[in-house]
Amino acid sequence: MNIFATFFAALPATIEQGLIYAVLAMGIMITYTILDFPDLTVDGSFPLGAAVTASLMLSGWHPIACLIMSALAGAVAGLATGLIHVKLKVRDLFSGVIVMTGLYAINLRIAGGSALRTIPRTATTIFRNNPLADVLPQGVSVVAIALLIALIVKLLLDWFFTTRYGYLLRAAGDNERVVTSLARDKGNVKIAGLVIANALVALSGGILCQQQRLFEASMGTGTLVLGLASVIIGVNLFRGSNLIKRTTQVIIGAILYKACVSFAIACGMRPGDLKLITSALFLLILAAGQMKKKEKQYA
Amino acid sequence: MLELKGVQKTFGTATAREVRLFDNFNLTIADKEFVSLVGSNGSGKTTLLNIICGSLPQDKGSVVMDGRDISGQKEYVRARRIGRIHQNPAWGTVGNMTILENLSLADNKQRRMGFRQGTDPRRVEYYKELLRPLGLGLENMLSARAGSLSGGERQALAMVTATMTPVDFLILDEHTAALDPQTAETIMTLTDRLVREKGLTTIMITHNLRYALAVGDRLIMMHKGKIVLDKKGEDKMTMQPGELLQLFGGFNYETPRTSEETYAAYPQFEAAAR
Ligand SMILES: Nc1ncnc2c1ncn2[C@@H]1O[C@H](COP(=O)(O)OP(=O)(O)O)[C@@H](O)[C@H]1O
Ligand SMILES: [Mg+2]
Numbered sequence: 001m002n003i004f005a006t007f008f009a010a011l012p013a014t015i016e017q018g019l020i021y022a023v024l025a026m027g028i029m030i031t032y033t034i035l036d037f038p039d040l041t042v043d044g045s046f047p048l049g050a051a052v053t054a055s056l057m058l059s060g061w062h063p064i065a066c067l068i069m070s071a072l073a074g075a076v077a078g079l080a081t082g083l084i085h086v087k088l089k090v091r092d093l094f095s096g097v098i099v100m101t102g103l104y105a106i107n108l109r110i111a112g113g114s115a116l117r118t119i120p121r122t123a124t125t126i127f128r129n130n131p132l133a134d135v136l137p138q139g140v141s142v143v144a145i146a147l148l149i150a151l152i153v154k155l156l157l158d159w160f161f162t163t164r165y166g167y168l169l170r171a172a173g174d175n176e177r178v179v180t181s182l183a184r185d186k187g188n189v190k191i192a193g194l195v196i197a198n199a200l201v202a203l204s205g206g207i208l209c210q211q212q213r214l215f216e217a218s219m220g221t222g223t224l225v226l227g228l229a230s231v232i233i234g235v236n237l238f239r240g241s242n243l244i245k246r247t248t249q250v251i252i253g254a255i256l257y258k259a260c261v262s263f264a265i266a267c268g269m270r271p272g273d274l275k276l277i278t279s280a281l282f283l284l285i286l287a288a289g290q291m292k293k294k295e296k297q298y299a
Numbered sequence: 300m301l302e303l304k305g306v307q308k309t310f311g312t313a314t315a316r317e318v319r320l321f322d323n324f325n326l327t328i329a330d331k332e333f334v335s336l337v338g339s340n341g342s343g344k345t346t347l348l349n350i351i352c353g354s355l356p357q358d359k360g361s362v363v364m365d366g367r368d369i370s371g372q373k374e375y376v377r378a379r380r381i382g383r384i385h386q387n388p389a390w391g392t393v394g395n396m397t398i399l400e401n402l403s404l405a406d407n408k409q410r411r412m413g414f415r416q417g418t419d420p421r422r423v424e425y426y427k428e429l430l431r432p433l434g435l436g437l438e439n440m441l442s443a444r445a446g447s448l449s450g451g452e453r454q455a456l457a458m459v460t461a462t463m464t465p466v467d468f469l470i471l472d473e474h475t476a477a478l479d480p481q482t483a484e485t486i487m488t489l490t491d492r493l494v495r496e497k498g499l500t501t502i503m504i505t506h507n508l509r510y511a512l513a514v515g516d517r518l519i520m521m522h523k524g525k526i527v528l529d530k531k532g533e534d535k536m537t538m539q540p541g542e543l544l545q546l547f548g549g550f551n552y553e554t555p556r557t558s559e560e561t562y563a564a565y566p567q568f569e570a571a572a573r
Contacts, residue, residue, distance in 0.1 A: 160414075163415060163416060164412045164417045165414060167396070167400060167417040171393045175393050177385075178392065181383060182405070182408045183408060184375060
C-alpha cells in the first residue's frame with residue numbers, strides 16, 4: 001500500500017503539472033493531429049519559453065508579461081520551422097530538428113550563458129506572492145491557477161477553431177487540396193499552425209518555469225513525446241465521443257500521462273529508467289500512427 | 300478563352316524512363332465551351348489538366364487565359380477562377396468537417412479568412428437551396444461529417460462547393476468514374492445543369508464514351524499526348540458511340556496499328572484530327 005500512499009501524496013502536484021503540460025499538449029494537438037506534422041521544434045521551444053520567462057523575471061518583469069514574451073518567442077521558433085519546411089522544402093522532421101538544435105544554443109544565451117537559472121522563493125509569480133494566490137486557500141491555489149490558465153487556453157482554441165481561419169487550418173490538416181481550391185496558399189496555413197502551436201508550447205514552458213522557479217537547459221528533452229502521449233491518451237480514451245471537445249480530451253490526457261509517470265515513480269522507478277519507458281512509449285505511438293495511416297489509406 | 304501554346308512536357312528527363320508526353324501541344328477552348336475529353340490510360344489527359352491548373356509546370360510553352368499568360372501563376376492563384384473536381388470523391392471536401400462547415404468554407408473563398416465566425420447562420424437557408432435540387436436529402440443533414448457521406452453524395456457536395464463562388468472554368472477529371480452507374484448518372488445531370496446555368500468553360504475527362512457524346516459541345520480524343528480527334532457541333536452530334544468505340548479501339552488495342560493506319564481505316568475522322 002506504500003505505493004498508493006506515495007502516489008496519492010503526490011497527486012496534487014501531479015494534477016498541477018498535468019494542467020501545465022496540458023497547454024503544451026494542446027499545442028502539439030495542432031501540429032500532430034490537425035496538421036499531421038511531427039514537430040520536433042517543441043523540444044527547443046518549451047525550454048525557450050522557460051528561458052525567456054526566467055531571465056525576464058530576474059530582471060523584474062511582471063509575471064504575466066513574461067508569459068506573453070515567452071509565447072511570442074515560441075511563435076518565432078514556429079515561424080522559423082515553418083519557413084524552413086515550406087519555403088526551403090526541408091522535410092518536416094528535419095525542419096524541427098534544425099530549429100530545436102539551434103534553440104539549445106539560443107536558450108543558453110537567453111539564460112545568460114548558464115544551463116540553470118533559479119528564481120528566488122520570494123519572487124512574484126503567477127502562482128505565488130500575488131493577490132489572486134493570496135485569496136485562494138493555501139494548497140489549492142497552484143492547482144486552481146493552473147486550471148484557470150488551461151481553461152483560458154482551451155476556450156480560446158475552441159473559439160479559434162470556429163473562426164474562418166480556424167476552419168482553414170482544420171481543412172489544411174485533413175485535405176490540403178481543399179485549401180488550394182479555396183485559392184489559399186497551403187504553405188502559409190501550415191506556417192500559421194506551427195506558429196500557434198509553438199507559442200502554446202513556449203507559454204507552457206514559461207508557466208512551468210514560474211511554478212518550479214527554474215530554467216534548465218535540458219528541460220525540453222522529450223517534450224514532443226510527452227505531448228504526443230498526452231494527446232494520444234486523451235483522444236483514444238474518448239474515441240467516438242462527440243460530446244467532449246478535442247481540447248478537453250487533451251487536457252485530461254495530459255493529466256493522465258502525468259499520473260502514469262507519478263505512479264511509475266511511486267513504484268520505485270528511477271528517473272533514469274523513465275527515459276526507457278518514454279522511448280518505449282514513443283515506439284508505441286509511432287507504430288500506432290503507422291496503423292492509423294494505413295487505416296486512412298484503405299478508408 | 301483558354302489556350303495552350305506549344306506546350307512541351309517530359310517526365311523523367313535524362314533518365315532511362317524518359318517519357319516525352321507533350322511536344323508542341325496546342326489547344327484553344329472558347330468561352331463557355333464544354334469539352335469532353337477521352338483517351339486511353341496514359342494518353343496525358345490528367346497531365347494536361349495539371350498543367351492548366353498549375354499543379355505541374357510545363358517544360359516549354361504557355362498556358363493563356365483570356366489572352367493573359369498565366370504560366371507563372373501558382374496553382375492556388377489560378378484556383379480563384381478554376382473549380383476542379385477529381386476522380387476520388389474524398390479529394391473535394393474536408394472529411395472531418397460537417398456539410399455545413401464545408402459549405403461555409405467554400406462560401407468564404409472570396410472573403411477575408413480572419414477571425415470572424417466560420418459559419419454565418421444567415422447563409423444556412425441559401426446553402427439548403429443549393430443542396431435541395433440535388434435530390435439527395437443533403438439539406439437535411441447539414442451537421443453530418445462529409446467523411447460519412449457515400450461517394451456520390453460527397454461528389455455532389457464537392458460539385459456544389461467548387462462552383463459556389465463564381466468561377467469561370469470547371470475542370471473535371473473522371474469525376475464519375477468511382478461511382479455506381481445510377482449515381483454517375485445523377486452527377487452527370489448535375490454537371491450539365493451547373494455548367495449551363497453558370498456558363499462555365501469546362502473540360503471533362505471521362506471514360507464513358509456515351510457521356511462523352513451526350514454531354515458537352517466538343518469532343519476531343521487524345522492518344523500518346525496528341526489530339527487524334529476533335530469534333531464539335533453538327534459533326535459531334537451525328538457521331539455514333541459505335542464509331543467512337545471503334546476509333547478508340549483502333550488507337551489502343553490493335554497494337555500493330557499506328558495512328559496513320561487507324562485513320563486509314565477510319566478516313567472519316569482524318570480531317571477532324573488534323
Ligand atoms: N508525375 C509523373 N512522373 C512521371 N511520369 C508521369 C507523371 N505523371 C504522369 N506521368 C506519365 O505521363 C503519362 C500520362 O499520364 P496521365 O496524364 O496521368 O494519363 P491519363 O490521365 O490520360 O491516364 C503516363 O505515361 C504517365 O506514366
Ligand atoms: Mg488520368
